[in-house]
Amino acid sequence: MKKISVVVPTLNEEEFIERCLTNLNNQTLLRKEYEIVVSDSSSTDSTIEKAKPLADKITVCKKVSAGFGKNHGAKAASTPLIVFVDADTMASKTFVEGALEALKDAVAATGPISALEKDSIRIRLFYKWWSLQSRLTVALHYPIFPGFNF
Structure with a gap:
C-alpha cells in the first residue's frame, strides 16, 4: 500500500523531467510505498512522453499555472500525504523517506x-x-x- 504521493508539476520540462523522475525512482524508501504523479499543464514538448515510463500516473490539466498544476496533481494522488517536487529538482536519496517521516505527525512541512x-x-x-x-x-x-x- 502506498504511504505518500510525490507530485511533480510540469510545463515543457523535457530537459529535466527524466533526471528528476529517475532520481525519485531511486529513493531509500521502498518504491512500493510511494507513488509518483506527474501533473502536466499541457506541455508542447516531449515532457509527457519522457515521463510515461518513470511515473505511476500522469494527469494533464488545461490551465497553465504552477498552483493549478499542483492542485490538479494533488487531486490525482491516491494518498493523503503529498509532497511536491519541481521538475528541475534533484531530491536527495532520502527525500521521500524524510518527507514521510516529517509528515506523519504534521499538517504541513517545508524544507x-x-x-x-x-x-x-x-x-x-x-x-x-x-x-x-x-x-x-x-x-x-x-x-x-x-x-x-x-
Whole structure:
C-alpha cells in the first residue's frame, strides 16, 4: 500500500523531467510505498512522453499555472500525504523517506533548498544563505519563511 504521493508539476520540462523522475525512482524508501504523479499543464514538448515510463500516473490539466498544476496533481494522488517536487529538482536519496517521516505527525512541512555543483558560485552562495535563513527561523521558534519557484 502506498504511504505518500510525490507530485511533480510540469510545463515543457523535457530537459529535466527524466533526471528528476529517475532520481525519485531511486529513493531509500521502498518504491512500493510511494507513488509518483506527474501533473502536466499541457506541455508542447516531449515532457509527457519522457515521463510515461518513470511515473505511476500522469494527469494533464488545461490551465497553465504552477498552483493549478499542483492542485490538479494533488487531486490525482491516491494518498493523503503529498509532497511536491519541481521538475528541475534533484531530491536527495532520502527525500521521500524524510518527507514521510516529517509528515506523519504534521499538517504541513517545508524544507531548505540547495544548489547543484554545476551552478555558479553566486547561485550556490545564495542557496546557502537561503537555507541558513530558513533554518534560523526554525531555531528561533518562528518557522515562517517565504518560499519561491524560479
